[in-house]
Amino acid sequence: MMSERIVVKIGSSSLTSEEGGLNSERIHYFASELAALYASGHSVMLVTSGAVAAGFRQIGYASRPKAVHEKQAAAAVGQALLMQAYQEAFSKYGIVAAQILLTRADFSNRRRIQNALMTLEELLHKRIVPIINENDTVATDELVPKFGDNDNLSALVAAMAKASKLVIITDMDGLYTEDPRKNPQAVKIERVEQISEDILKLAGGAGSSVGTGGMRSKIEAARIAMRGGVPAFIGKVQQEGDLPLAVAGNGRGTYFDTKLHSLPMKKQWLGFHSMPQGRITVDDGAVEALLKGGKSLLPAGITAIEGDFHSGDVVEVATPQGETIGRGVINYEAWQIQAVAGLTTEEVKRRVDVGRIEVIHRDEWITL
Numbered sequence: 552m553m554s555e556r557i558v559v560k561i562g563s564s565s566l567t568s569e570e571g572g573l574n575s576e577r578i579h580y581f582a583s584e585l586a587a588l589y590a591s592g593h594s595v596m597l598v599t600s601g602a603v604a605a606g607f608r609q610i611g612y613a614s615r616p617k618a619v620h621e622k623q624a625a626a627a628v629g630q631a632l633l634m635q636a637y638q639e640a641f642s643k644y645g646i647v648a649a650q651i652l653l654t655r656a657d658f659s660n661r662r663r664i665q666n667a668l669m670t671l672e673e674l675l676h677k678r679i680v681p682i683i684n685e686n687d688t689v690a691t692d693e694l695v696p697k698f699g700d701n702d703n704l705s706a707l708v709a710a711m712a713k714a715s716k717l718v719i720i721t722d723m724d725g726l727y728t729e730d731p732r733k734n735p736q737a738v739k740i741e742r743v744e745q746i747s748e749d750i751l752k753l754a755g756g757a758g759s760s761v762g763t764g765g766m767r768s769k770i771e772a773a774r775i776a777m778r779g780g781v782p783a784f785i786g787k788v789q790q791e792g793d794l795p796l797a798v799a800g801n802g803r804g805t806y807f808d809t810k811l812h813s814l815p816m817k818k819q820w821l822g823f824h825s826m827p828q829g830r831i832t833v834d835d836g837a838v839e840a841l842l843k844g845g846k847s848l849l850p851a852g853i854t855a856i857e858g859d860f861h862s863g864d865v866v867e868v869a870t871p872q873g874e875t876i877g878r879g880v881i882n883y884e885a886w887q888i889q890a891v892a893g894l895t896t897e898e899v900k901r902r903v904d905v906g907r908i909e910v911i912h913r914d915e916w917i918t919l
């Protein structure tokens with residue numbers, strides 16, 4: 552069997568109870584499943600939630616706290632408990648585990664993320680299992696949004712580490728046409744090849760009081776992973792041998808396939824970590840040129856703009872129907888685009904003085 556690099560994400564709902572505290576039996580179970588993958592030669596990275604849920608009862612809160620400082624305090628207690636539990640469980644299999652705590656801000660800074668990647672590479676090289684969580688005690692929503700749930704974090708880690716698979720474990724055996732907790736008639740979707748707006752609409756919020764992101768954030772994560780060239784699985788891993796089965800393609804869940812290749816770091820930054828400062832709507836011809844022709848965006852295709860952006864900023868590009876198709880670095884000021892939208896290249900040259908005629912050059916564009 553080929554040795555693969557696999558990212559496994561486990562949600563709070565799979566590790567803890569609604570009353571708080573870790574379910575040690577589940578931790579031991581997941582450690583044995585991960586150990587089975589490890590023993591068959593795979594490199595395993597674990598993204599785990601559960602710090603807040605593990606810690607809140609020890610602090611004396613009656614239920615999962617909502618206030619930021621209370622969540623952060625609960626995570627500070629719970630993260631230590633979580634690591635202790637995993638380390639103890641892995642030691643049964645002779646596996647050494649390492650803790651990595653990341654924030655979204657780390658991903659938007661190229662040097663910091665390069666450092667994290669080098670650390671990950673060294674750990675994997677030494678056959679150590681990295682255990683990754685959001686750094687809850689320092690992450691805030693004020694400057695850079697938090698991940699909140701760990702689904703997105705797991706997809707970004709999978710893309711960054713050029714993993715061959717992302718496995719998102721949750722308490723539901725895949726994506727259904729509706730939340731099965733609300734409608735028991737909902738039908739399971741076995742395979743998804745493209746995550747359209749329609750697929751995103753199927754997915755609702757969290758199913759339990761300890762989970763946060765719900766199916767929606769898992770589908771968004773699968774979309775990021777697929778765009779980064781990493782196929783994903785979302786489903787249930789509950790009995791002995793379920794995780795190796797999920798990795799082998801026979802799991803109880805939904806598979807998200809992709810034919811795309813892994814993305815260079817620069818494009819990952821553009822697509823996943825940059826903060827768009829505006830939005831440009833283009834006509835059907837420009838959509839076709841960007842998506843199918845691999846071409847740059849010219850002023851002629853622009854129909855509307857939003858935001859007060861500057862040359863060098865990142866902007867989103869949308870279809871006439873309002874669907875976002877990608878992002879790119881803009882070569883114009885917002886006011887310049889206002890002046891030349893819809894005009895031919897010759898007319899544009901007469902009206903504004905810009906370094907590059909392309910509004911977004913194809914080398915600085917990513918389709919999403």
Ligand SMILES: Nc1ncnc2c1ncn2[C@@H]1O[C@H](COP(=O)(O)OP(=O)(O)O)[C@@H](O)[C@H]1O
Pocket residue numbers: 561562563564565700720721722723725726727728729730731732753754755756757758759761762763764765766767
């Ligand atoms: N279309 C859907 N298909 C399956 N589950 C869904 C759907 N919409 C919402 N959900 C809910 O998402 C929940 C899983 O998310 P969440 O509670 O955040 O778990 P976790 O802690 O594992 O991240 C499920 O229990 C389910 O109730």
Ligand SMILES: N[C@@H](CCC(=O)OP(=O)(O)O)C(=O)O
Pocket residue numbers: 561562563564599600601602603604626684685687699700701702761762763764765
């Ligand atoms: N970083 C947080 C994650 C919060 C959370 O509940 O996430 P998830 O269960 O993945 O929806 C923690 O460890 O508690």
